[in-house]
Amino acid sequence: MCTHTEKIQSHTHHGCVCEVKIRVRYAETDQMGVVYHANHFVWFEVGRVELLRQLGFSYREMEQDDGCSIAVVDARCRYKAPARYDDEIIVRTRLKNVRESLVHFEYELLRFSDGILLAEGESTHVILDQQLKRRTIPEKYMKAFREAVVRDTQG
């Protein structure tokens, strides 16, 4: 079986790291012959969603059942090497911090074939209710999020 995207669980004592593999689509390239830089933020989103799933949550259900949206307030990417068409990319996602209504993720994009780091990023999100007003994270998520936070100091 040849996978386009696959998820590899990787729990540690120090929190939870999620790895998901995607394959670069032709649509994601630009005329420089590499992946257009805005697509890295789409891949980060794929990583976040899979990290939530790894914690036992579906972001779809968070929205539908709990009326929680996770809105981006800050996103950044540092580009180290170009991702290319048909490359398999590992999106490695960590929950860096969580409090009240804020969640902070970190990302690494690695080329699967040789492990080269292609990009690093981070994003901060605020939890919103259905009226798009800020709200605290429901307790069932908060508990799991706190445990999932990767603590560098324990590293």
Place this chain on the structure above:
Amino acid sequence: MCTHTEKIQSHTHHGCVCEVKIRVRYAETDQMGVVYHANHFVWFEVGRVELLRQLGFSYREMEQDDGCSIAVVDARCRYKAPARYDDEIIVRTRLKNVRESLVHFEYELLRFSDGILLAEGESTHVILDQQLKRRTIPEKYMKAFREAVVRDTQG
């Protein structure tokens, strides 16, 4: 003033034709050095929306105030020549047919600099209510749509 996208009204006795000018974004190219083909359908949507505006309607208000969505049921594009980065493209849109809950649009994409036809397309849409169920077009739109239909037989 240098415009990225501008709309040129062009009413005729035989219906309504909408022309809107857009400029190709780097994000829209792929590694073949031309515009990735799925983007033509995004440009068609820009054409539809401007044709509605030309008829005095805002699609945003159709959704918000009248609870009408226009969902695509069929879309097609025939590609004649590549669109390239930074090209200015004319999106020419016609309302081809309308009845009960169906609307049918036709499109041409032309390069502004030399008038070359880059692509032709068409799309059929069904009007939905807020529960995404099919509904008839509200009379205020229907009246304007009927008048806007481009009748080839009169051409």
Place this chain on the structure above:
Amino acid sequence: MCTHTEKIQSHTHHGCVCEVKIRVRYAETDQMGVVYHANHFVWFEVGRVELLRQLGFSYREMEQDDGCSIAVVDARCRYKAPARYDDEIIVRTRLKNVRESLVHFEYELLRFSDGILLAEGESTHVILDQQLKRRTIPEKYMKAFREAVVRDTQG
């Protein structure tokens, strides 16, 4: 292992059918709460590329080593039911016809959870050389393509 996208080979006597599973990204939805219709053409491309890989070819190598590009000249999609965020989608691709410099693909998009047909499509492509001029399909591809064509008459 939880897969975003996975490929399921499915050869038959009557040609070659490729099935690849993808998961709908949040980025692919629009404010109607369903997948934006232009993305279906991106998924068709994922299907085409995997069908080529199933035949033993990498489209990346076709471009790099043989200087062959596969350019879309006609693409169409008929939308049957909405695809939604986080749905797993089967992209089923068939090679419908091939001759000289033309290739014709057919697609079905099915929701994995219940097998519902979400959309059907087709696309016609022309083989180009590095100067984006039409050329005949190199013999090594042509042979495999001919064998892969799904012949309805034998069905």
Place this chain on the structure above:
Amino acid sequence: MCTHTEKIQSHTHHGCVCEVKIRVRYAETDQMGVVYHANHFVWFEVGRVELLRQLGFSYREMEQDDGCSIAVVDARCRYKAPARYDDEIIVRTRLKNVRESLVHFEYELLRFSDGILLAEGESTHVILDQQLKRRTIPEKYMKAFREAVVRDTQG
């Protein structure tokens, strides 16, 4: 004339600020009912390209004639308020810094109707040659870039 996107020149003694107006496309929204956050980076690119044009340069010609590519090495966006479908957005771009092979841009996205700041961002770029190797900025660009840098200290 109803413009989707239009450019408003705004030179000052302290450098060059480029303002370009775009209209939010349906394709750019997501199921939260707002613009998907990765699209802000596409709009920043529209801003950069228009700032270059305002300085008398075409990024297309930079690539074609001078073999210079401008590759992103760092990009960031801070989201203040949601951009919505059909909103007209002002993309305000400044050249913040330039040296040897690095260019640093700053952006603001404002809603045209009420002037509300929707997002702020910045990006750092490196100039590459056709082999995607770092090179110094050709002198004809460097001169114009230096004059265009917005100097806060003179503000």
